[in-house]
Amino acid sequence: MRASSLLSEGLAVLRKEITSELRSRVALNAIVLFAVTTLVTVAYQIGPYRIHEDDRPHLLSALLWIILFFAAMSGLSRVFVKEEDARTGKTLRLAARPGAVLLGKLLFNLMLTLALETVVVPLYCGLMGLAVRSPGGLALLLLGGGVALSASATIVAAIIARASGSGTLFTILSVPLILPLLVILIQGTGAAVTADGLSPVLPALRAIVSLAGVTLVASFYLFPVVWND
Amino acid sequence: MSATTVEFEGIGKRFGSRAVLAQVSGVLRPGAVLVVSGPNGSGKSTLLNILAGVLRPSRGAVTYREGGGTVPRRLWFERIGVAAPDMAVYDELTAHENLAFLARLRGLRSTREQAAELLDSLGLPAREHDRAVGTYSSGMRQRVKIAQAVIHAPRVLMLDEPSSNLDAAGHEAVAALVREYRGRAAVVVATNDPREAAWGDARIELAL
Numbered sequence: 001m002r003a004s005s006l007l008s009e010g011l012a013v014l015r016k017e018i019t020s021e022l023r024s025r026v027a028l029n030a031i032v033l034f035a036v037t038t039l040v041t042v043a044y045q046i047g048p049y050r051i052h053e054d055d056r057p058h059l060l061s062a063l064l065w066i067i068l069f070f071a072a073m074s075g076l077s078r079v080f081v082k083e084e085d086a087r088t089g090k091t092l093r094l095a096a097r098p099g100a101v102l103l104g105k106l107l108f109n110l111m112l113t114l115a116l117e118t119v120v121v122p123l124y125c126g127l128m129g130l131a132v133r134s135p136g137g138l139a140l141l142l143l144g145g146g147v148a149l150s151a152s153a154t155i156v157a158a159i160i161a162r163a164s165g166s167g168t169l170f171t172i173l174s175v176p177l178i179l180p181l182l183v184i185l186i187q188g189t190g191a192a193v194t195a196d197g198l199s200p201v202l203p204a205l206r207a208i209v210s211l212a213g214v215t216l217v218a219s220f221y222l223f224p225v226v227w228n229d
Numbered sequence: 230m231s232a233t234t235v236e237f238e239g240i241g242k243r244f245g246s247r248a249v250l251a252q253v254s255g256v257l258r259p260g261a262v263l264v265v266s267g268p269n270g271s272g273k274s275t276l277l278n279i280l281a282g283v284l285r286p287s288r289g290a291v292t293y294r295e296g297g298g299t300v301p302r303r304l305w306f307e308r309i310g311v312a313a314p315d316m317a318v319y320d321e322l323t324a325h326e327n328l329a330f331l332a333r334l335r336g337l338r339s340t341r342e343q344a345a346e347l348l349d350s351l352g353l354p355a356r357e358h359d360r361a362v363g364t365y366s367s368g369m370r371q372r373v374k375i376a377q378a379v380i381h382a383p384r385v386l387m388l389d390e391p392s393s394n395l396d397a398a399g400h401e402a403v404a405a406l407v408r409e410y411r412g413r414a415a416v417v418v419a420t421n422d423p424r425e426a427a428w429g430d431a432r433i434e435l436a437l
Contacts, residue, residue: 012333016319023321023361087317090283091377094306094316096334224303228282 006099013096013104017079018111026082027075027112035071035120039127042067048129060130061189065182067124069149072116076109076153077170080161089161098224102154106219109150109157117142130193137192137201144205145185148212152177155219158226181211231296232259233308233384235280235415241288242275249275253289255433257385257415262407264429265419271435273419274313277387280417281311293385307335310383312375314390320363324348324373327362328380335381347376352402367394375403379410386410389419400424 021027042063051059083089092101121142125132132138156177160169188204235257242250250272257263257280265273278284280291282305293300293308300308318327325344332339348358351372357365362373371394378386388407392400407428410416418425426432 009334009336012330016322016330019326020319020321086320087315088319090311090313090316091318091331092334093283094281094309094311095331095377100334 006097006103009096009100010103010107013092013101014107014111017104017108021108027078030078031071031075031112031116034074035067035116038067038071039120039123043124043127046128048127056130057193058186058190060128061193062186063128064121064124064130064189065145065185068117068120068145069178069182071120072113072149073153073171073174075112076150077157077160079105079109079154080157084161093227098227099220101227102158102219102223105158106150106154106216109154110146113146113150114143117146132193133196134192134198134201137198137205138189140198140205141185141188141192141201141208144208144212145181148181148208148215149178151212151215151219152181155215155222155226158223177215181208184208184211233300233415234258234294235291235385236294237280237289237291239289240276240279240286240291242272242279242284243287250279250286250435253433253435255431257417259384259415260412261430262411262416262418262428264426264432265417265435266421266426266432267435268421268437271437273435274315274389276433276435277311277313277389277417277419281309281387282306308383309385309387310378310381311387312371312378312389312391313387314393316374318362318370318373318377321361323359323361324353324365324376325358327373328376331377332380337381339380344376344380347380348372350402351376351406352398368396368399371395372399372402375406379406382413384414386414386416387419388417390422390425391418391420392422392425404428 046063083092124130153174156170156173160173163169184204184207188201188208191200191204194200238254240250240253241248253276255263265276267273275284279286282291282302293305319330322330325341328344328347329339345355345358349355353369353372357369362370365373375388375391378388391403395403407416407418418428420426
């Protein structure tokens, strides 16, 4: 009966998300405001020279991911909450397969995360004087980290969407899921800053790809239950 | 395309300790309109949500039948069109964009002309079709909501208070739509409005 594929329906959801976001700018404003505020504060208070040379790679890597994580979370959490707030959740439930909804929302969150990384990382490196010896390694970490972060944030956002006090719940549920990922990303970024080539970041990359894979597979199994019941 | 019959037997629903529905049974037959009426809080919308598969009943069962076989619950949504007060269309999108989006989700390539014809038939003037729904009056939104329920020509049409927020012309447009669907789908209307109740071939009266 249904002629379209899950991919084309997912892309329809993505297109709707982009159009809605460009017109309302709720998530974009939240992310940009958080990213700019934290970036300026960190740059002003710490700057390129206030950390000892030996501590710089790991401290600056940790600060970078803290900025990226909280900026992303301020926008990504809204992807399902806004459907419930606007009472469009039922409309979507009755028109689309759960897998298509998840795919579209996940791709939208991934786009937001990658856009955030594209803007924040070069600015951060410039403001903090962070020289990266393995830019290719860092780029792969940012890509893998973006996928894993978006996948985790999207499924947690779906779980909390119909709960009251969903903002607080989002943070509480996200931390155990995302903490191991953040630790690996910080270690990997530290390695990309201090060593040449891809080999030093490979262990972190493997762990991130595994985490992202597990989260994505679990999400596609779990989501229909979360979405429909 | 075979017609869909929806049978429901002994439906009960509790929210915590509060019983909303108890032992409700009936059939939505193709080519007939079932009216569900009753005072506020008697469970009309809850019953429609259960029939649509949005809510699970605490007791009883709903069965979709087609050509002698049953339809799995995960495929119900492909067959139904629903307009209800607890549903909305996207405020940031225009009426056309809303319909195009929902048609794409259902695997349809609805043309702009088809969407315009549908919106026109529900009394939404052409000059409003490309304006964001967020700028509409409640009556205009209701028209878009009803349009999204029928954009895919559903085999089962579920309307919950369809004339709410509509003027006399809007009410007549919905009545014409129900008359059209009576010939080709199973229709259920939940209402307290005597004008809408008159559309029914069968009736279930819920009590508090």
